Amino acid sequence: MLEVTGLRVAYGGIQAVKSITFHVREGERVALIGANGAGKTSTLKAIARVLDAAGGDVHCAGQDITCLPPHEVLGSGIALVPEGRGVFPRLNVLGNLLMGAYIRNDKAAIAADLEQVYGHFPRLKEREKQLAGTLSGGEQQMLAIGRALMGRPRLLLLDEPSMGLAPLMVQKIFEVIRTVASQGITILLVEQNARLALEVSQRAYVMESGRIIHTGPAHELLVDPRVRAAYLGE
Amino acid sequence: MDTFLQQLINGLVQGSIYALVALGYTMVYGIMGLINFAHGEVVMIGTMVAITVIGMLTNLGVPVGLAAVLALLAAMLVCMALGWSLERIAYRPLRHAPRLTPLITAIGMSIVLQNLAMIIWSRNYLIFPRIIEKTSHEIGGAYFSNVQVLIVLLAVASMAGLLLLIYRTRLGMAMRAASQNPQVARLMGVNVDRVIAAAFIIGSAMGALAGFMVGSYYEVAHYQMGFMLGLKAFTAAVLGGIGNLAGAMAGGLLLGIIEALGAGYIGDLTGGFLGSHYQDIFAFVVLIVVLMFRPSGLFGEQTGERA
Numbered sequence: 218m219l220e221v222t223g224l225r226v227a228y229g230g231i232q233a234v235k236s237i238t239f240h241v242r243e244g245e246r247v248a249l250i251g252a253n254g255a256g257k258t259s260t261l262k263a264i265a266r267v268l269d270a271a272g273g274d275v276h277c278a279g280q281d282i283t284c285l286p287p288h289e290v291l292g293s294g295i296a297l298v299p300e301g302r303g304v305f306p307r308l309n310v311l312g313n314l315l316m317g318a319y320i321r322n323d324k325a326a327i328a329a330d331l332e333q334v335y336g337h338f339p340r341l342k343e344r345e346k347q348l349a350g351t352l353s354g355g356e357q358q359m360l361a362i363g364r365a366l367m368g369r370p371r372l373l374l375l376d377e378p379s380m381g382l383a384p385l386m387v388q389k390i391f392e393v394i395r396t397v398a399s400q401g402i403t404i405l406l407v408e409q410n411a412r413l414a415l416e417v418s419q420r421a422y423v424m425e426s427g428r429i430i431h432t433g434p435a436h437e438l439l440v441d442p443r444v445r446a447a448y449l450g451e
Numbered sequence: 452m453d454t455f456l457q458q459l460i461n462g463l464v465q466g467s468i469y470a471l472v473a474l475g476y477t478m479v480y481g482i483m484g485l486i487n488f489a490h491g492e493v494v495m496i497g498t499m500v501a502i503t504v505i506g507m508l509t510n511l512g513v514p515v516g517l518a519a520v521l522a523l524l525a526a527m528l529v530c531m532a533l534g535w536s537l538e539r540i541a542y543r544p545l546r547h548a549p550r551l552t553p554l555i556t557a558i559g560m561s562i563v564l565q566n567l568a569m570i571i572w573s574r575n576y577l578i579f580p581r582i583i584e585k586t587s588h589e590i591g592g593a594y595f596s597n598v599q600v601l602i603v604l605l606a607v608a609s610m611a612g613l614l615l616l617i618y619r620t621r622l623g624m625a626m627r628a629a630s631q632n633p634q635v636a637r638l639m640g641v642n643v644d645r646v647i648a649a650a651f652i653i654g655s656a657m658g659a660l661a662g663f664m665v666g667s668y669y670e671v672a673h674y675q676m677g678f679m680l681g682l683k684a685f686t687a688a689v690l691g692g693i694g695n696l697a698g699a700m701a702g703g704l705l706l707g708i709i710e711a712l713g714a715g716y717i718g719d720l721t722g723g724f725l726g727s728h729y730q731d732i733f734a735f736v737v738l739i740v741v742l743m744f745r746p747s748g749l750f751g752e753q754t755g756e757r758a
Contacts, residue, residue, distance in 0.1 A: 267634060287637040296638070303635035305628050316628050319621075320640035368639065 218243040218403050219264070219372055223273035226259040233259040235427040236273060241372070246394075246404040248414035248435065250448055251424035257407040258300055260424075261374045264405075265297035266290045277372060292320055296370035300377045300407075302361040306350025310341050313349050313360055317367030327367070334363040337393045355386035362393065372403045379410050391417055411448035415439045423448070453592035458715035459708060464599045464668065466707020467606035471661035472684030473691070473699035474613060475654030481630040481694035482643075482650050484550065485542060488557040491681015492564035493533055493655050497526040497662025498579070498672045499572045505580050519582040519667075527659040533564075534655025538648055561678070568674040576673050579666035602664045609660055610700055613653070617696060622649060630694065679731070683710075686738040692751025701750065709733055 219241040226234035234256040241247045249257045262268040264275050266287040274283040282293055305313050318327045335342035338359040379387045398404050408414035415435040423431035438444045479487045501522040508518035541560050545553045586597045617623035628636040629646045666672050687706040691698025714730035
């Protein structure tokens with residue numbers, strides 16, 4: 218589904234991502250874990266074309282998307298839920314969700330998907346007419362995920378979905394991530410909360426200082442002494 | 452004659468024109484954070500094109516009413532092309548430059564367009580042909596003309612049209628999203644470059660309409676007329692809260708009325724020391740006061756985020 222080869226990302230002269238290679242198979246749930254500043258977010262941003270790659274290439278479903286114009290990324294099947302949610306603060310909840318379906322023109326299917334998103338997050342339905350900027354952090358995260366789903370992506374990139382949220386809210390969000398994955402959407406998840414990420418994923422890559430230093434099935438990494446020491450706080 | 456009512460009417464007319472021009476400033480600012488100082492010159496070119504086209508068509512024997520309509524359309528088309536070209540040639544290459552750079556470029560484009568207009572239309576004052584027979588009407592001791600009524604109605608209609616476009620169409624939705632968060636709008640599949648171009652084109656079309664109105668209201672045009680008009684409209688946009696559409700409309704009307712009342716009473720207030728030709732003072736006093744006490748404008752966001 219996603220093939221990343223030798224990807225590099227640089228800010229000015231500083232290399233945030235130093236030639237990383239990894240892949241995500243169709244229908245898989247994969248996590249990128251690592252400390253703050255390891256290059257996880259930069260990696261997602263480069264895949265979604267928010268940032269230009271300094272080198273390497275990215276293929277999605279066989280298509281080379283390394284140099285795709287940013288507004289065509291969603292059309293190629295990739296949706297990013299950005300770090301910090303990025304809701305449109307002065308559009309209401311419904312407006313944000315409809316923006317997620319901006320590239321589609323199949324009205325009936327959009328309405329059906331809207332109901333499905335409201336099924337995942339009944340809270341959004343209750344707040345349908347409320348401006349997104351006035352929602353709580355957790356509600357904004359629900360909205361950001363719901364909005365991404367409205368674009369019917371095949372690959373969903375999630376950047377720190379648990380950041381700044383109360384534990385109950387985190388639980389709710391990750392439940393939905395599981396549900397979405399079970400419906401066949403491929404997931405690539407970036408998280409600082411490594412335990413959470415490993416629990417929801419099948420495989421994971423561990424990043425440190427812009428490199429992938431470790432990889433394996435999530436259940437093995439969960440019990441790996443090095444990972445436990447460095448990222449699980451034990 | 453009732454000075455207050457009379458100046459209110461005059462201010463409403465002038466304010467409608469400010470509002471139309473202010474919308475051009477505010478739309479572009481809302482989406483890309485740029486104050487397009489060349490916008491006043493786009494308005495001036497709209498007036499000039501209208502004069503030229505009316506002159507040409509009436510010389511060919513076209514009835515003046517039809518010639519005026521065609522001239523308005525021509526002015527709008529020319530200004531739309533001009534606005535699009537400005538964005539494409541002057542601003543798009545600077546998309547990632549520091550904010551001061553496009554601002555200076557905008558001032559540069561303003562000078563270029565003024566000089567271009569001077570070369571094409573000369574340094575002289577040009578007469579804007581009279582397109583309808585002016586009639587005068589009285590209400591409560593004040594007078595208004597059919598031209599004034601037309602200006603206000605046309606302005607209201609085009610502002611309503613703009614609001615429909617922004618709040619009821621797919622392009623409008625993309626424009627609102629892009630103005631709130633361009634990066635995320637791109638993730639949703641919005642071609643932000645196109646949205647910016649659309650803002651320039653729509654703003655310029657409204658500017659052309661304003662130029663046509665100014666011309667037919669004052670019946671005179673000059674290659675420097677866009678400068679002061681642009682500054683006033685910019686003030687109106689700031690007064691309403693730059694980046695905010697309703698703010699630009701309200702700011703324009705309010706500024707027009709403040710200015711007209713100021714001009715009406717300045718003689719009395721200063722014991723005849725200052726006359727009504729000092730009316731420009733009021734716009735800039737308003738600008739200074741707004742910037743001092745409420746820099747985000749009457750309708751501006753208080754959150755610190757860009758509109």
